[in-house]
Amino acid sequence: xxxxxxxxxxxxxxxxxxxxxxxxxxxxxxxxxxxxxxxxxxxxxxxxxxxxxxxxxxxxxxxxxxxxxxxxxxxxxxxxxxxxxxxxxxxxxxxxxxxxxxxxxxxxxxxxxxxxxxxxxxxxxxxxxxxxxxxxxxxxxxxxxxxxxxxxxxxxxxxxxxxxxxxxxxxxxxxxxxxxxxxxxxxxxxxxxxxxxxxxxxxxxxxxxxxxxxxxxxxxxxxxxxxxxxxxxxxxxxxxxxxxxxxxxxxxxxxxxxxxx
Amino acid sequence: xxxxxxxxxxxxxxxxxxxxxxxxxxxxxxxxxxxxxxxxxxxxxxxxxxxxxxxxxxxxxxxxxxxxxxxxxxxxxxxxxxxxxxxxxxxxxxxxxxxxxxxxxxxxxxxxxxxxxxxxxxxxxxxxxxxxxxxxxxxxxxxxxxxxxxxxxxxxxxxxxxxxxxxxxxxxxxxxxxxxxxxxxxxxxxxxxxxxxxxxxxxxxxxxxxxxxxxxxxxxxxxxxxxxxxxxxxxxxxxxxxxxxxxxxxxxxxxxxxxxxxxxxxxxxxxxxxxxxxxxxxxxxxxxxxxxxxxxxxxxxxxxxxxxxxxxxxxxxxxxxxxxxxxxxxxxxxxxxxxxxxxxxxxxxxxxxxxxxxxxxxxxxxxxxxxxxxxxxxxxxxxxxxxxxxxxxxxxxxxxxxxxxxxxxxxxxxxxxxxxx
Ligand SMILES: [Fe+2]
Numbered sequence: 001x002x003x004x005x006x007x008x009x010x011x012x013x014x015x016x017x018x019x020x021x022x023x024x025x026x027x028x029x030x031x032x033x034x035x036x037x038x039x040x041x042x043x044x045x046x047x048x049x050x051x052x053x054x055x056x057x058x059x060x061x062x063x064x065x066x067x068x069x070x071x072x073x074x075x076x077x078x079x080x081x082x083x084x085x086x087x088x089x090x091x092x093x094x095x096x097x098x099x100x101x102x103x104x105x106x107x108x109x110x111x112x113x114x115x116x117x118x119x120x121x122x123x124x125x126x127x128x129x130x131x132x133x134x135x136x137x138x139x140x141x142x143x144x145x146x147x148x149x150x151x152x153x154x155x156x157x158x159x160x161x162x163x164x165x166x167x168x169x170x171x172x173x174x175x176x177x178x179x180x181x182x183x184x185x186x187x188x189x190x191x192x193x194x195x196x197x198x199x200x201x202x203x204x205x206x207x208x209x210x211x212x213x214x215x216x217x218x219x220x221x222x223x224x225x226x227x228x229x230x231x232x233x234x235x236x237x238x239x240x241x242x243x244x245x246x247x248x249x250x251x252x253x254x255x256x257x258x259x260x261x
Numbered sequence: 262x263x264x265x266x267x268x269x270x271x272x273x274x275x276x277x278x279x280x281x282x283x284x285x286x287x288x289x290x291x292x293x294x295x296x297x298x299x300x301x302x303x304x305x306x307x308x309x310x311x312x313x314x315x316x317x318x319x320x321x322x323x324x325x326x327x328x329x330x331x332x333x334x335x336x337x338x339x340x341x342x343x344x345x346x347x348x349x350x351x352x353x354x355x356x357x358x359x360x361x362x363x364x365x366x367x368x369x370x371x372x373x374x375x376x377x378x379x380x381x382x383x384x385x386x387x388x389x390x391x392x393x394x395x396x397x398x399x400x401x402x403x404x405x406x407x408x409x410x411x412x413x414x415x416x417x418x419x420x421x422x423x424x425x426x427x428x429x430x431x432x433x434x435x436x437x438x439x440x441x442x443x444x445x446x447x448x449x450x451x452x453x454x455x456x457x458x459x460x461x462x463x464x465x466x467x468x469x470x471x472x473x474x475x476x477x478x479x480x481x482x483x484x485x486x487x488x489x490x491x492x493x494x495x496x497x498x499x500x501x502x503x504x505x506x507x508x509x510x511x512x513x514x515x516x517x518x519x520x521x522x523x524x525x526x527x528x529x530x531x532x533x534x535x536x537x538x539x540x541x542x543x544x545x546x547x548x549x550x551x552x553x554x555x556x557x558x559x560x561x562x563x564x565x566x567x568x569x570x571x572x573x574x575x576x577x578x579x580x581x582x583x584x585x586x587x588x589x590x591x592x593x594x595x596x597x598x599x600x601x602x603x604x605x606x607x608x609x610x611x612x613x614x615x616x617x618x619x620x621x622x623x624x625x626x627x628x629x630x631x632x633x634x635x636x637x638x639x640x641x642x643x644x645x646x647x648x649x650x651x652x653x654x655x656x657x658x659x660x661x662x663x664x665x666x667x668x669x670x671x672x673x674x675x676x677x678x679x680x681x682x
Pocket of ligand 1: 459495496497564596597598
């Protein structure tokens with residue numbers, strides 16, 4: 001399997017899991033679109049629920065087509081919904097709402113990048129895919145980094161909880177806050193580094209690792225009922241991992257042309 | 262050509278399958294509430310904000326409501342001097358006759374779009390279970406005379422209201438404020454309202470607070486008795502300064518968590534679910550619960566639920582619930598979900614007769630959601646979509662919590678017996 005095929009496979013699985021997570025969030029807990037349409041735009045709850053349920057079923061129906069290269073326009077549909085959902089989040093989220101669309105960027109750029117990779121393997125398409133992945137993960141890390149620098153309460157609690165569970169150590173809030181500032185700086189630095197013209201695969205590898213840790217933290221912290229929150233964030237690890245794989249082999253040396261999908 | 266056809270076929274199949282799923286999803290969605298469930302518009306506009314005339318009054322309780330209270334109000338002009346004149350006798354607003362004066366601190370609300378000032382007069386060294394008559398005065402402009410009753414001392418019996426989420430639907434908020442006033446007038450044993458947060462949709466917008474404060478005047482009885490507030494911060498108040506400016510920074514600065522003792526046998530711990538739950542706040546909670554281990558009734562009030570009726574659980578589940586269970590809390594009040602709920606008694610993530618009961622979810626003036634009533638913790642509990650306020654009847658041998666709808670109907674009643682402590 002070429003690195004490009006592996007990259008595509010990872011993205012496909014990640015996009016599919018994101019669809020499952022987003023659908024589950026809407027069906028189990030209600031998502032931001034419901035709150036926005038109903039509470040902010042004054043729709044009836046019935047109509048807003050209908051929209052979210054329709055979207056959830058739609059996302060689940062998209063799953064088989066995520067794995068069928070020829071149906072790539074479906075990926076744009078998924079990206080459009082996830083972008084819309086990020087926008088709705090920023091309308092209902094009271095804590096620094098302007099950070100939300102950026103923080104969600106990896107979610108909606110991943111299907112777009114996959115669509116670009118599903119096109120004929122021209123260098124132009126591959127470049128487009130690469131920059132969608134780079135831009136998406138950079139925005140996600142940048143916004144999460146800023147949230148960490150603003151001492152997001154939930155992040156402080158993740159650190160306290162992880163310290164108690166993994167190290168049996170009672171972490172003081174002031175220490176957790178100081179650690180969060182370092183994490184924020186690291187996130188922002190990674191976001192900038194991934195955009196440099198030079199392809200720094202160690203940065204991508206670090207982002208993949210950290211993206212996986214922070215996505216998993218959602219479920220480790222509050223237990224399995226929080227699984228949709230982890231799935232929604234799978235792209236935070238999968239997008240940089242895809243970059244790693246794409247960068248492992250230079251496009252010119254790629255031998256396998258994938259026209260069979 | 263064949264490839265093109267393949268591509269078309271893929272799109273056609275994808276289009277059909279996704280469209281069909283979208284239609285099935287839309288058709289199978291739960292019914293929800295229709296527009297017909299809204300409340301009619303109220304015509305109340307509140308006391309006009311003009312010059313230094315006191316308006317938008319509120320009275321807050323914090324740690325020791327038997328001996329202290331804060332009277333706050335808003336003025337449209339910067340006052341040179343603001344104070345509260347008070348007495349244990351009614352003085353019909355004759356300023357010279359009041360025995361006591363508390364000077365108020367004033368400042369401009371942190372919203373540059375509004376030139377408005379807050380005034381806070383801290384009344385201290387009050388006598389327990391005593392009626393105090395008072396007027397607010399800013400630069401000679403006085404309010405009418407109000408009164409309030411301080412909290413009792415000793416092993417007292419009394420009543421208390423609890424509710425949250427008075428944001429976003431002004432008609433519903435006014436309806437609920439009128440409902441609370443009716444309860445307060447009917448039942449003079451009610452001493453205060455513990456609010457679970459989300460007063461307004463955007464806590465950093467003075468415009469939203471102005472509406473809330475105006476509507477809050479509706480809770481004052483016809484005889485001018487004021488309903489004291491024990492406030493908790495909600496996520497819609499975010500970290501903005503206006504919450505502290507409206508309620509005179511309840512609890513610790515930059516924390517807004519504190520404990521209120523009513524009499525010697527009733528503990529209410531107010532927590533802030535906007536900030537770290539596991540750090541200083543968990544330490545504070547543990548200390549308070551440990552120190553008050555022998556107090557008969559122990560309750561908590563915070564915004565984001567550990568056992569939600571609609572959304573996913575908040576940090577309270579991880580950091581506070583173990584402490585509630587360790588120290589045998591009786592009831593935790595939770596808001597945020599916009600629905601009425603009472604869970605079964607819970608311990609260790611399971612139903613247990615000696616567990617903690619979680620009540621509330623916020624129905625003081627926001628459109629009510631359809632609850633997920635099939636969650637395990639509602640077996641033996643209640644989940645419903647109706648505006649509501651809880652009324653607690655605190656006695657020596659029982660604690661009754663009634664959930665009362667906007668129409669005044671008792672929807673749910675739950676009695677707790679004293680634990681062996
Ligand atoms: Fe809330």
